[in-house]
Amino acid sequence: MQTAPFIVIEGLEGAGKTTALGHVIDWLTERDIEFIQTREPGGTPMAEQLRELVKAIRDNEKVTAEAELLIMYASRIQLIENVIKPAQAQGKWVVGDRHDLSSRAYQGGGRGISDTLIEPIRQAVLKGFEPDLTLYLDIRPEIGLARARKRGELDRIELEQMDFFNQTRDKYLSIAQTEDKIETVDAEQKPAQVGQQIKTILSNYFDKG
Template structure:
C-alpha cells in the first residue's frame, strides 16, 4: 500500500453538515493536485449499496434487531474496504469517506447499546487493524441536527429514532473522539464558512505533519 496516500473520514450525526464538509475536503485536495476517490457508508460498492437500502428502509412488518443492523453495517464496510478503499490507497489515491467504523461504534454501540464484548470481536475480524489516518468529527446537538435533517425531506428508518437515541450516539462519539489522537472534533453549529475554515486549518496541519 502506498504510504503517502491517506484515508480521511467525515463523521457526525444527521444534519451535522457532512456533505458540506466533504466538499471542503475535496476542494482542499484539488487545490493541492492530490488524486482522490470518495466513498460513503453504508454503501460504496454495488453489494454494499444494496445493503444500505436494506438497513435504512422502514419496515412495518419486521423489526430490524440491533444485532442485525450491526452485522449489515460491517458486511457493507468490509466490501468497501477490500474492493475500493485499499485498492485506491495502493494506487496512491487519497480516500475521502462519508462515515466509517466510528459510526458503528457510536450508533450501534452508543445509540443501540450493543456491548463492546459483541462489537469489538466483529470490528477486529472485519478491520484487521485498518483505520483512517484522520477523522473529522462534526459535533452537533441532536435537536439541532435533526431539525436540519427534517428540513431536507423524508427521513429514513434510523433518522426517525427518538431523540434519546441520538443523545446516546453523540455521547459515544464524544467519548471516543476525546480519547483518540487522530479524531478531530469540529463544532458543526458554527456557520458554514467557519466550519469550512476549521476543516481547512486541520487539513493544513495534518498535511504538514
C-alpha cells in the same frame, strides 16, 4: 508499502457532512491531489444493496440491533477491500462519508450494544484497518435533526427517538476525546468557520508531511 491517506467525515444527521466533504475536496483540489469519494453504508454494488436493507422502513419486521451491526460491517469490508485499499495502492486519497466510528457510536451508543460484542467484530473484520484522520462534526441532536427534516423524508434510523441520538452523540464525544486520529469540529458554527476549521486541521495533519 506506504499508501495514500484515508480521511473520513463523521457526525449525526444534519451535522453538515456533505458541506464538510466539499471543504475537504477543495483542500485536495488546491493541492492537485488525486482522490476518490466513498460513502457508508454503500460504495459497491453489494454494499449499496445492504444500505437499502438497513435503511428501509419495514412495518412487518423489526430489524434487531445485532443484525443492523452485522450488516454495517458486511457493507464496510466490501467497500474497504474492493474500493478503498485499491485506490490507496494507486496513490489516490480516499474521502469517506462515514466509516467504523459510525457503528461504534450508533450501534454501540445509540443501540446500546456492548463493546464486548462490537470489539471482536471490529478486529475480525477490519484487522486493524483505520482512517488516517477522522473529522467528527459535533452538533446537538435537536439542531441536527431539525436541519435533516428540512431535507425531506427521513429513513428508518433517522426516525429514532431523541434519546437514541443523545446516546449516539455521547459515544461519539467519548471516543473522540480518547483517540488522536479523531478531530472534533463544532458543526454549530457558521459555515465559513466550519470550513476554515476543517482546512486548518487538514493542513496541520498533512501539509507538514
